[in-house]
Amino acid sequence: MAGAEQLNPLEQFEIHRLIPIEIGGVDVSFTNSSLWMVIAITLVTLFLTLSVRRRALVPGRWQSLAELAYEFIANMIRDNVGQEGRRFFPFIFTLFMFILFGNMLGLIPYSFTYTSHIIVTVTLALTVFLGITIVGIVRHGLRFFAFFMPQGVPIAMMPLMIPIEILSYLSRPVSLSIRLFANMMAGHTMMKVFAGFVVILGLFGGWAPLLVDVALTGFEVLIAFLQAYVFTILTCLYLNDTIHLH
Amino acid sequence: MPQLDSSTFPTQIVWLVICFIVLYLLMWKVALPRIAAVLEARRSRIDDDLDRASALKEEAAQALAAYEASLAEAHARAQAELRAAAEQLAAETSARQADLVARLKAETAAAEARIARAKQQALKNIAAVAAEAAQAATARLIGVNVGEPALRKAIDAAMGDEE
Numbered sequence: 001m002a003g004a005e006q007l008n009p010l011e012q013f014e015i016h017r018l019i020p021i022e023i024g025g026v027d028v029s030f031t032n033s034s035l036w037m038v039i040a041i042t043l044v045t046l047f048l049t050l051s052v053r054r055r056a057l058v059p060g061r062w063q064s065l066a067e068l069a070y071e072f073i074a075n076m077i078r079d080n081v082g083q084e085g086r087r088f089f090p091f092i093f094t095l096f097m098f099i100l101f102g103n104m105l106g107l108i109p110y111s112f113t114y115t116s117h118i119i120v121t122v123t124l125a126l127t128v129f130l131g132i133t134i135v136g137i138v139r140h141g142l143r144f145f146a147f148f149m150p151q152g153v154p155i156a157m158m159p160l161m162i163p164i165e166i167l168s169y170l171s172r173p174v175s176l177s178i179r180l181f182a183n184m185m186a187g188h189t190m191m192k193v194f195a196g197f198v199v200i201l202g203l204f205g206g207w208a209p210l211l212v213d214v215a216l217t218g219f220e221v222l223i224a225f226l227q228a229y230v231f232t233i234l235t236c237l238y239l240n241d242t243i244h245l246h
Numbered sequence: 247m248p249q250l251d252s253s254t255f256p257t258q259i260v261w262l263v264i265c266f267i268v269l270y271l272l273m274w275k276v277a278l279p280r281i282a283a284v285l286e287a288r289r290s291r292i293d294d295d296l297d298r299a300s301a302l303k304e305e306a307a308q309a310l311a312a313y314e315a316s317l318a319e320a321h322a323r324a325q326a327e328l329r330a331a332a333e334q335l336a337a338e339t340s341a342r343q344a345d346l347v348a349r350l351k352a353e354t355a356a357a358e359a360r361i362a363r364a365k366q367q368a369l370k371n372i373a374a375v376a377a378e379a380a381q382a383a384t385a386r387l388i389g390v391n392v393g394e395p396a397l398r399k400a401i402d403a404a405m406g407d408e409e
Binding site: 010013014015017021026027028029030031033034037038040041044045048049052055056057059063066067070071089090091093094097098114116117118119120123124127181185 | 248251261263266270278282288291
């Protein structure tokens with residue numbers, strides 16, 4: 001056995017500097033996290049461009065997948081945001097693909113899951129949150145702030161309702177980022193814990209946690225997709241709220 | 247927990263922003279337009295095919311209508327010809343019948359005339375034979391030779407009664 005360090009389930013989340021870079025005293029090294037981000041965007045791009053290379057009228061497997069992804073997000077935007085949402089299609093599609101590939105690639109043993117880091121999910125969620133808020137203000141001007149005054153509520157209740165509405169609005173990026181980060185981290189930690197049991201129990205009893213890990217892997221594939229979907233659809237819903245107010 | 251090590255935050259944010267923007271540009275400018283073009287091509291192809299199919303259907307319906315029209319016309323023409331032929335036949339038949347009736351009437355008249363003439367002739371002969379017989383009878387019975395004029399007169403009187 002290679003020691004307790006190997007069995008630390010959180011070891012997999014450590015950031016390693018592969019190419020140290022420092023600009024203006026800030027450490028912006030190319031790390032394993034950066035490496036997997038580059039791998040992810042390369043794979044997404046190759047997948048979506050090579051698959052439709054032949055522009056087949058009757059799509060093959062890969063082209064079907066690319067078309068499926070396209071229509072999946074296009075339908076999501078059409079159903080949840082409507083016609084005005086078309087302008088945001090490239091952004092939302094990128095968001096979905098980036099998170100989906102981050103989650104999925106993280107399931108490969110010895111890879112790194114960049115979506116399991118809170119700073120990454122927070123950055124994504126804040127980008128969505130600020131972007132949507134800016135869209136709302138550009139679109140509606142000061143009327144956008146009427147968003148925080150629920151209609152049909154007595155004026156007397158307003159001092160109570162407005163802080164609640166503002167708080168719930170501000171909690172959106174928090175829940176968005178923590179949901180993704182926590183799901184990814186919990187799943188990977190659990191798999192690593194069971195994998196550790198396999199090593200500890202050895203040939204004698206190792207097959208039981210191994211079976212659990214196999215099942216968990218299937219489950220994690222579902223979670224990986226589901227969390228990408230949830231992040232994307234919540235972005236759509238927030239965008240819809242902002243575009244149409246309520 | 248490595249996630250809370252804030253010394254790694256700048257590098258993660260920087261690389262996240264770089265990768266996300268690169269992916270966004272690649273999706274926006276390269277990948278999505280291609281997929282959209284493929285989908286659009288398929289949609290327009292299907293629409294074209296549907297249009298062509300409905301045009302062909304229209305054409306077929308027209309051809310059927312034309313066929314039915316010509317069939318009906320031929321039918322009507324045949325009917326008319328048949329009727330004309332039947333009428334001509336009927337006219338000829340009745341003409342021939344009338345002709346026959348006329349000829350038969352003429353023949354009947356001729357035959358009647360002939361019979362009347364023969365009857366007349368026979369009557370005349372009867373008078374002569376009767377005269378001869380009466381003369382012979384009177385000569386044998388009473389031994390009187392009756393003169394020709396008296397005999398004729400008596401016979402004519404008898405025959406006139408009969409007539």
